[in-house]
Amino acid sequence: MAAPALTSLCKNAFVTGASRGLGRAFAEMLLAEGVRVWGTAREAGRLDRLAQQAGFTAVVLDLRDGARAETVFAQVAEQAGGFDLVINNAGYGIFADALEVGAEAWHGQIEDMLQTPLRIGRLALRAMAAHGRGCLVNVSSLAVEFPIPYMSGYNVAKAGLSAWSESMAYELAGTAIAVIDLRPGDFRTDFNRAAERAERGVNRSRMQAVWLRLESALEASPPPERAAADLRRALLRGHRGVLRTGSFFQARLAPVLARLAPGAWRVAAQRKYFGLK
Ligand SMILES: NC(=O)c1ccc[n+]([C@@H]2O[C@H](COP(=O)([O-])OP(=O)(O)OC[C@H]3O[C@@H](n4cnc5c(N)ncnc54)[C@H](OP(=O)(O)O)[C@@H]3O)[C@@H](O)[C@H]2O)c1
Numbered sequence: 448m449a450a451p452a453l454t455s456l457c458k459n460a461f462v463t464g465a466s467r468g469l470g471r472a473f474a475e476m477l478l479a480e481g482v483r484v485w486g487t488a489r490e491a492g493r494l495d496r497l498a499q500q501a502g503f504t505a506v507v508l509d510l511r512d513g514a515r516a517e518t519v520f521a522q523v524a525e526q527a528g529g530f531d532l533v534i535n536n537a538g539y540g541i542f543a544d545a546l547e548v549g550a551e552a553w554h555g556q557i558e559d560m561l562q563t564p565l566r567i568g569r570l571a572l573r574a575m576a577a578h579g580r581g582c583l584v585n586v587s588s589l590a591v592e593f594p595i596p597y598m599s600g601y602n603v604a605k606a607g608l609s610a611w612s613e614s615m616a617y618e619l620a621g622t623a624i625a626v627i628d629l630r631p632g633d634f635r636t637d638f639n640r641a642a643e644r645a646e647r648g649v650n651r652s653r654m655q656a657v658w659l660r661l662e663s664a665l666e667a668s669p670p671p672e673r674a675a676a677d678l679r680r681a682l683l684r685g686h687r688g689v690l691r692t693g694s695f696f697q698a699r700l701a702p703v704l705a706r707l708a709p710g711a712w713r714v715a716a717q718r719k720y721f722g723l724k
Pocket residue numbers: 463464465466467468469470487488489490493508509510511536537538539559586587588589630631632633634635636637638639641665
């Protein structure tokens with residue numbers, strides 16, 4: 448029997464942060480399946496490679512301006528005739544001491560990675576509710592379960608996004624609208640290169656040790672196409688709720704061990720992993 452096609456579930460998709468990394472892999476996977484994709488970046492030129500593919504439309508969107516992002520999303524959704532799949536993917540890290548990071552950077556990260564994705568997500572779900580079906584994918588992180596030292600704003604934003612995904616799962620239970628809380632482990636993207644870093648102050652050497660650990664983990668991690676393949680399978684089987692993706696250790700073994708281990712052991716293991724005394 449032939450494998451089911453994604454187009455039977457989804458014709459039009461909206462993907463934020465499609466210019467590179469996980470977002471581009473999601474967009475390319477969907478285009479290969481025959482799904483039409485509207486993908487975003489802060490500059491249209493960054494989407495040139497995808498724009499050469501049939502079925503792709505480039506959209507300029509900056510998460511920092513939430514009200515504008517809502518307007519852009521609503522306009523594009525109208526032009527597209529609606530989206531049956533929306534992937535809130537765009538994001539970035541700030542690697543800084545939680546007590547030193549500036550208010551603007553802190554609030555900016557919450558705006559970009561929590562408030563604006565929620566604005567887009569609410570609009571998307573309202574339209575899906577009116578239509579009777581659809582799927583929203585919120586790209587969170589395994590950092591929700593294993594917070595990354597010196598990335599407190601990121602951990603908070605992703606924890607909020609996952610909490611919202613779970614809230615929506617309860618509210619939408621029994622409907623044909625799915626919300627997926629996608630939690631990637633490390634993937635080999637430009638995430639670390641794009642991160643804003645401020646390693647200074649009394650904790651500088653600790654921060655440098657943690658950063659080296661983050662770098663080596665990312666270098667040894669799977670390519671983003673693996674996450675796209677996992678998402679494709681999840682969409683085809685009608686998955687809802689938490690979806691972990693990544694290496695066997697990060698996405699399978701560590702979450703099970705963390706659930707079984709007493710809290711103090713979990714913290715000790717996490718400190719060891721990051722080389723923190
Ligand atoms: N890679 C990992 O190991 C990993 C692990 C867990 C979770 N994640 C999550 O996965 C998502 C994608 O990350 P990635 O690894 O693919 O990173 P990436 O390669 O750096 O790509 C980030 C994408 O987000 C967009 N973006 C960044 N800041 C933006 C802003 N203020 N407004 C609009 N778009 C913005 C970028 O677009 P521009 O072209 O405009 O810069 C780019 O398309 C993020 O939410 C990240 O937190 C990644």
